Amino acid sequence: MNKEEDIPSIEDVREEIRKIDDVIIQMIADRVNLAEKVLKAKKMDNLEINDEKQNEIVLKRVEESAVKNGLDVDIVREIFVKLIEMNIKKQYELLNKINQIK
Numbered sequence: 001m002n003k004e005e006d007i008p009s010i011e012d013v014r015e016e017i018r019k020i021d022d023v024i025i026q027m028i029a030d031r032v033n034l035a036e037k038v039l040k041a042k043k044m045d046n047l048e049i050n051d052e053k054q055n056e057i058v059l060k061r062v063e064e065s066a067v068k069n070g071l072d073v074d075i076v077r078e079i080f081v082k083l084i085e086m087n088i089k090k091q092y093e094l095l096n097k098i099n100q101i102k
Contacts, residue, residue, distance in 0.1 A: 031083060035090035042091075049091045055084050 042049060059077055066076035 028083065028086070032086050032090050035087050036094055038087065039091045039094050049095065050088050058084065 039049070041047075042051070059080055062076055062080045063073050066073045
């Protein structure tokens with residue numbers, strides 16, 4: 001068997017990456033779409049939208065996961081800071097809609 005036959009083309013690899021990117025985007029959307037449930041739970045428990053303690057719990061958890069997976073902890077932390085910001089922004093948008101209806 002020729003070694004070159006085992007090497008995928010760049011197009012094949014890029015297609016695999018594109019598929020993974022699509023999954024990542026869908027998962028981000030799913031995460032942000034949980035903002036409404038999170039907002040309702042926070043209102044019920046009388047919590048602030050930006051829960052710094054919970055943010056740090058999430059960041060610590062993903063940092064540990066990054067280490068286990070051999071990923072750059074600082075970059076993973078940056079990604080999750082952005083994800084948290086997206087969720088907080090969505091919660092404020094939902095809160096503003098609720099307040100406009102009242």
